Amino acid sequence: MDVFLNSNILSFTSPRDACSSAVSTKFRSAADSDTAMANGRISFQGHVKIEEMGGEKLRDGPDSDFMRWRWKPDGDGCELPIFNPTEFLELVRGKSLAFVGDSVARNHMQSLICLLSRVEYPVDVSIRPDFNFKRWRYTTYNFTMATFWTPYLIKRKESYNGGLFSLYLDEFDEEWTNQVEEFDYIILSAGQWFLRPLIFYEKGNIVGCHYCLPDSNNNATELGVSYGYRKAFRTAFKAINSLKNYKGITYLRTFVPSHFENGLWNKGGNCVRTRPFRRNETQLEGETLELYKAQLEEFRNAEREGRERGLKFRLLDTTQVMLLRPDGHPSRYGHWPQENVTLHNDCVHWCLPGPIDTWNDFLLEMMKIDLH
Template structure:
């Protein structure tokens, strides 16, 4: 059966990024470690170059990494002419890091033995073929000679046997005794260390907005947890507990790996030994709270979600940290080589007599091409860092993104689609989109108490007001929008949006903190053509509208007008207090970007029959997916923040140090002006003398 991958998670996809150069250099490192002197002839590497899937000369490759490998001549040449043969070895820095990695591996031998014993305890009969264990050697962090390192000192725990002497590669590694202290899974250990000492259960690592996945996980956790080390082996496909145990086995196996990930193909090699179902891939997809399946590089890889914080491992093994340092050194060497190569090319251009201006232009073009080249993406990623936040979810409607590391910057996102307190009273309603109670003078409790701690509060809402609603003020029903109830006045959605916007802006500018800057983002228009959102409306344009080609109309024109009116009213009301008001009018820019919506590509497109109940495809002409659309909002917000401290071209408040520097600048300007005046007078005098002569 064909496999598929999970919906893309950018952070975990970044964690699976594989640097091919690092893999090749790691194989070269392992080649050198086979020689006691840690040096080898270049011709030996050249003879194995094709096995590394490389072309060209091996010496050229080594020169690209001057911080890792040294090239030198020593020993008798192989051609019999008495010349010295080209050899290569580690640099001092590389040798030090290799030694550090070897020390980390040696120090981790007890942990390796425990991991190996746990894997054998997971297997049927507590034994595995050595040839199959080779597939787990990399993920478990076992060195090439792990049998020689671990077995001689642990003959009471492991035994190497060959039950079928007439077969090749039939040797098996057997666990001689059960170790109760190791038969504790990561789920059981987490439950034991919890403050409430609750029963072992799986935890969902998806955001709270994945409501269906959370509900499925709760249903899965409703039955007791089955330890992967349990001796209860259910019949695959017949026992209801079989999948429960299989999920626990995969979870535990991934927990034992250093990088919390493994190839699905390798995992399926152990179906019989670990009691996994025939279609293991489908089982992994049934539990997205626990596992993420990627098809990066056309290799299906399963990742343990709880092992990662963003794209970084939550806990790094010392061996992983040592390998990361080696990768950084290799990247540094490549950067040094590229810089030196670029300088040499510029020097050649100078020798050919090219003019300086052309040289600078070519230099800029070369630099731009270098940064945009796919081959140099890893290098650019190394030297241009992107701040990544620590994300937390105090509730399903409240997300916190904190940027540490010297930034000390926090972004809070609140899900309050009506801005004010709301209650869903009928999930169907007259328009089959639900019926809501809106309390138009009560700001939503999810965000209002947090306002005094804010520096900026961005208020934005419009689309949800299309839904039928009952409107309350001061706890009393004053009307509705499209409720179709007798004796209830239809005040329209314009009234609801106006009063909710008014209540939200008043709550921000009148907060106890007094120093909050309220930013009102205007309506972002939906752009359905050929019908409404639920009547085959779509957005299939491939280019933006030109200026004047599309104008705001209908409800959205009314929305924009009333938002601007409420902003001006709130600004006048706040003029005497400490609150500040700013308008971020994104409507004019967004009305042109009808090409930037996802349309029917908003969700899962390769649906199977069993997926239909989880994934519904509808044309989305409200949200934005093409780069550039939402980026404009960020640019506007940054510009607003930069402008806030200025009155015209002058700072509103000047620090004494700024005042002193301004005075120094004025003095310099006076001196320059005096010099120019004197120079001008001298030129006039000289011109007059020439005319007299």
């Protein structure tokens, strides 16, 4: 087993982490343990609100058991509390939180909004009408959340070049880097977009590609999946460490695998499992492991550089715990039944409520540790 997999699933980078030597991945059914997630954790009214905000709806299929499982750390006396919305809002009173990444980052924010709806609904204070750049304010607590859609974290060219997206690996995506300096917390993430055909640029010149297409006429060298991923995170972390007035805490939310089976996402692949994997039924391997390792290495480098400026970096490691959750995706139920549309099965995003809520259990505990 690789050394990265032997490290804590939930890494607080703090000596006060009471579970630091005991954390592993374990699920319990609500029928088996009174510490498991209750079905009524999020009210139906809150679910309706998240739909209005564009969230992944609770799927209308025959299975709802995915709500009855909760991540639990192994170890005597080691327990991960269920998210407390009032405690969270008191902790972030007068502060701000930015989700920087792709639609899974937005999915994470929507989970948090849904959980907080038990206490208060936010007001839309978005600066621009674009759904990919939303801001929500909890007026009672003077707390603001925002999402910045940047699937590659760096400058990209939206138009295709022979079927390939162009990434400028050493250039900032200023749509988010110019706006996050004011935030107290940044949650940075990126993932599935890097698995598609890409052309890589450095210093304005093509240096290679991933999934090079034979008709692209660029004669680029295949550099593999982790090359661009590593460089993108290096540039994103450099952007954060170069912000003169940024004094916040930066969380890296690690790569989360998809769960397509019996085909690719556009070739009929689906996710129809109704319970989590056991730990001996799957493992981190291949491209997923390669991306995870590259991500952690860049995080450690950025953490060392940030420490010289007094900046804090924290690792919100969701990779292994979500690898075991093929049961919580929308699949073909990711749209309203009355919609007359043709969509691919969604085995990337997460139902609400569902496994993604665990990320906010982690987040709250990590924030609390930083206050001590």
